[in-house]
Amino acid sequence: MIMGGSKRVRAEPRTPKADEIPIDVEATGVTRARYDRVAPLYDFYEGLMEALFFRSWRRLVWEVVKEHLRRLAPAEGVVKPRLLEVGVGTGKNLPHYPESVEAVAIDISEKMLERARKRAQKLKKPVALLPMDAQALAFPDEAFDAVVATFVFCSVPDPVLGLREINRVLKPHGRAVLLEHMRPRSERLGKIFDLFNPIAVRLTGANINRRTAENVQKAGLEIESVRDLSAQGIVKLIVARKGPDEGASDKEAEHERS
Numbered sequence: 001m002i003m004g005g006s007k008r009v010r011a012e013p014r015t016p017k018a019d020e021i022p023i024d025v026e027a028t029g030v031t032r033a034r035y036d037r038v039a040p041l042y043d044f045y046e047g048l049m050e051a052l053f054f055r056s057w058r059r060l061v062w063e064v065v066k067e068h069l070r071r072l073a074p075a076e077g078v079v080k081p082r083l084l085e086v087g088v089g090t091g092k093n094l095p096h097y098p099e100s101v102e103a104v105a106i107d108i109s110e111k112m113l114e115r116a117r118k119r120a121q122k123l124k125k126p127v128a129l130l131p132m133d134a135q136a137l138a139f140p141d142e143a144f145d146a147v148v149a150t151f152v153f154c155s156v157p158d159p160v161l162g163l164r165e166i167n168r169v170l171k172p173h174g175r176a177v178l179l180e181h182m183r184p185r186s187e188r189l190g191k192i193f194d195l196f197n198p199i200a201v202r203l204t205g206a207n208i209n210r211r212t213a214e215n216v217q218k219a220g221l222e223i224e225s226v227r228d229l230s231a232q233g234i235v236k237l238i239v240a241r242k243g244p245d246e247g248a249s250d251k252e253a254e255h256e257r258s
């Protein structure tokens, strides 16, 4: 059980279903090691982009989350909504967490989590910060009223697997709110991004050519809205609701993996 407020969210390993796509343990280990390595410098090298763009985009994300949670209270009788942040990193979204939620945040990198823990302490945010793989969330089905991820599915080795997990843990009235960068709209530019992707991955751990909006659908989530926040639709704010099934439609399809 995880502490997080008056109620508690269970974090228990679940039994994998027979038809589940296996996790690429090696690629996941590489991602973890990469973020462990960059953790001490992460806030520094993201600083300029954070100040110029990310900060205002984060505000938009949390406006959507807060509006969703506000609407839930009377409609669904949810007194203390459960919020999950996937890939919390160094905790840059922590200042935005609403007071009224029971918050849990996970990341694959213990070193990134260490930074997030310090930030949570400083901000006095009651949040359970747990080492966990987005591709195999240790939460029961339908555990959360809202799931947030910002700039995460560019680096999760199998993004569809991770997004399917989000679909699984969302309550039926839940929403996933995702801020992600992805392959540009223009095919010509997209091909250039494809060309440079291996270098980007090596340098930063992030794929620059993921088709994340499509991956959200492949994972079985139902897209409610997609808002382009930058030129070429490279950065998008995606709001999705729980789909009828955990990506059943795409279990056989080829996955975009790194």
Ligand SMILES: C[S@@+](CC[C@H](N)C(=O)[O-])C[C@H]1O[C@@H](n2cnc3c(N)ncnc32)[C@H](O)[C@@H]1O
Residues within 6 Å of the ligand: 028, 031, 032, 035, 086, 087, 088, 089, 090, 091, 092, 093, 106, 107, 108, 109, 112, 132, 133, 134, 135, 149, 150, 151, 152, 155, 156, 157, 206
């Ligand atoms: C680009 S950082 C973004 C951090 C934070 N969300 C932000 O907006 O600043 C990507 C984060 O995703 C985490 N991550 C990558 N793959 C993951 C996985 N499979 N499970 C959980 N976290 C993962 C990384 O460790 C890293 O902290």
